[in-house]
Amino acid sequence: MMSKGLSSRKNFGVGGLLVSHVERSQPSVIVIGGGISGIAAARALSNASFKVILLESRNRLGGRVHTDHSFGCPVDMGASWLHGVCNENSLAPLIRGLGLRLYRTSGDNSVLYDHDLESYALFDKDGNQVPQQVVTKVGEAFERILKETEKVRNEHVVDMSLSQAISIVLERYRQLRQEGMAHEVLQWFICRLEAWFAADVDTISLKNWDQEHVLSGGHGLMLQGYYPVIQALSEDLDIRLNHRVKKIAQCNNRVIVTVEDGNTFVADAAIITVPLGVLKANLIEFEPKLPQWKLSAISDIGIGIENKIALCFSNVFWPNVEFLGLVAQKSYACGYFLNLHKATGHPILVYMAAGRFAYDMEKLSDEEAVNFVMLQLKKMIPDATDPIQHLVSHWGTDRDSLGSYSCDLVGKPADIYERFCAPVNNLYFAGEAASADHSGSVHGAYTSGVMAAEVCQRHLSVQHGISDLFQLVTREELTEAMVPLQISRM
Numbered sequence: 001m002m003s004k005g006l007s008s009r010k011n012f013g014v015g016g017l018l019v020s021h022v023e024r025s026q027p028s029v030i031v032i033g034g035g036i037s038g039i040a041a042a043r044a045l046s047n048a049s050f051k052v053i054l055l056e057s058r059n060r061l062g063g064r065v066h067t068d069h070s071f072g073c074p075v076d077m078g079a080s081w082l083h084g085v086c087n088e089n090s091l092a093p094l095i096r097g098l099g100l101r102l103y104r105t106s107g108d109n110s111v112l113y114d115h116d117l118e119s120y121a122l123f124d125k126d127g128n129q130v131p132q133q134v135v136t137k138v139g140e141a142f143e144r145i146l147k148e149t150e151k152v153r154n155e156h157v158v159d160m161s162l163s164q165a166i167s168i169v170l171e172r173y174r175q176l177r178q179e180g181m182a183h184e185v186l187q188w189f190i191c192r193l194e195a196w197f198a199a200d201v202d203t204i205s206l207k208n209w210d211q212e213h214v215l216s217g218g219h220g221l222m223l224q225g226y227y228p229v230i231q232a233l234s235e236d237l238d239i240r241l242n243h244r245v246k247k248i249a250q251c252n253n254r255v256i257v258t259v260e261d262g263n264t265f266v267a268d269a270a271i272i273t274v275p276l277g278v279l280k281a282n283l284i285e286f287e288p289k290l291p292q293w294k295l296s297a298i299s300d301i302g303i304g305i306e307n308k309i310a311l312c313f314s315n316v317f318w319p320n321v322e323f324l325g326l327v328a329q330k331s332y333a334c335g336y337f338l339n340l341h342k343a344t345g346h347p348i349l350v351y352m353a354a355g356r357f358a359y360d361m362e363k364l365s366d367e368e369a370v371n372f373v374m375l376q377l378k379k380m381i382p383d384a385t386d387p388i389q390h391l392v393s394h395w396g397t398d399r400d401s402l403g404s405y406s407c408d409l410v411g412k413p414a415d416i417y418e419r420f421c422a423p424v425n426n427l428y429f430a431g432e433a434a435s436a437d438h439s440g441s442v443h444g445a446y447t448s449g450v451m452a453a454e455v456c457q458r459h460l461s462v463q464h465g466i467s468d469l470f471q472l473v474t475r476e477e478l479t480e481a482m483v484p485l486q487i488s489r490m
């Protein structure tokens with residue numbers, strides 16, 4: 001991706017001081033981070049005629065939206081589902097307008113969130129397929145167990161982990177306990193729940209785990225990948241790739257941002273959209289230091305890990321289901337593959353690992369990880385052939401993400417998201433972790449970017465004495481087309 005909008009660069013200045021002396025009343029903003037939230041913020045402010053520059057550390061845009069094409073077709077190594085295929089989803093107008101197609105993997109109220117039970121073929125370690133009636137029966141028991149944890153929550157003032165609550169329920173209702181293969185299937189259900197949160201069930205907060213406002217319409221895979229959304233939103237913005245921010249200083253109502261090579265950028269305000277993991281690791285120095293209320297929000301929001309290992313084969317040797325799952329004694333040892341062949345026609349399986357397991361997988365080399373995953377696959381399908389190409393993500397150790405998405409840890413304070421996204425003078429915060437209602441999602445990150453831009457615009461307009469507020473015109477409004485979302489299932 002090339003830097004864009006060269007003509008507006010003179011307004012910001014590189015390698016020293018900077019901003020527009022010519023059009024002093026035109027407010028300037030530096031957006032830090034070129035994921036969906038940063039691009040959404042930059043888009044909104046640019047549409048409102050603010051001077052905007054976006055600094056991105058990587059040599060590509062999109063952040064945790066990363067559509068790889070090395071298999072000759074789009075494969076999302078980060079986000080791949082639109083969670084909530086409905087008009088209420090903030091991304092719906094954009095996706096509709098771009099004509100992007102979706103493949104539904106679950107309807108509303110799936111106990112597995114983004115997958116339906118019947119879309120799975122589950123196997124044990126000896127390659128025996130679990131009968132569908134066992135999957136359904138354990139699925140119903142799992143739903144009941146989760147429902148009963150609500151009672152546990154109401155009985156306890158102090159928060160506890162979801163796994164503690166499940167233990168209490170199984171102690172109370174012995175008939176919900178599962179034995180033998182059914183126990184392994186239950187563990188696999190827990191493994192799927194852990195994937196939703198990218199965290200282990202013993203770290204997930206009982207108080208908060210199901211408090212999210214899940215949008216209606218089920219879950220749709222983005223068949224052309226998520227990147228077209230990033231591409232459309234970033235059109236004509238002034239974007240500087242390979243600009244890793246090291247320091248953010250506030251001085252005389254100005255924000256001075258220093259990047260790795262020593263160059264500085266100055267503007268009236270900055271919108272910070274780097275991942276929570278990057279903020280937790282103190283990879284950016286703030287001057288003055290961020291206040292304690294902000295620092296404690298950064299440290300108290302959890303960050304989980306989910307990784308993908310995508311395998312491209314020369315032929316299809318697996319059953320025509322949406323997911324292949326391996327059951328085991330413990331959720332840690334369970335696993336599952338998304339069958340992209342069913343949705344796209346390409347001979348690709350994507351293995352997904354979450355929580356501690358994903359963390360441990362990142363200690364392996366890519367070859368070791370692929371070998372491990374192939375062992376899993378061969379347990380299910382003994383005559384599986386080796387892949388011809390592979391891709392392995394490392395979201396937990398990648399210094400530009402340091403985690404996959406945020407999660408609710410046990411005992412977190414109630415106002416944590418409010419504090420995380422609250423501005424500090426001319427610094428505004430956005431990103432998936434700043435979304436109270438839809439954290440950990442692309443649409444949540446997008447909305448948080450637009451909202452941070454709105455707050456920033458309001459403050460700067462007052463500071464600059466602009467009485468007639470510029471109208472924020474978002475891309476979704478520009479592309480609003482009254483065509484339905486294109487979703488199918490085979």
Ligand SMILES: Cc1cc2nc3c(=O)[nH]c(=O)nc-3n(C[C@H](O)[C@H](O)[C@H](O)COP(=O)(O)OP(=O)(O)OC[C@H]3O[C@@H](n4cnc5c(N)ncnc54)[C@H](O)[C@@H]3O)c2cc1C
Nearest residue numbers: 033035036037057063064079080081245431432440441442
């Ligand atoms: C494996 C995986 C699967 C997922 N699946 C889904 C899904 O199916 N559906 C869904 O809705 N969501 C999913 N998510 C979550 C979703 O991808 C994120 O919530 C969303 O993309 C985050 O966007 P963001 O803008 O907040 O952060 P990011 O996309 O991480 O953007 C932050 C940007 O900041 C940059 N940056 C970091 N440090 C610096 C620095 N010092 N200076 C300048 N730039 C910096 C980064 O390179 C990055 O581009 C998934 C995530 C992962 C990892």
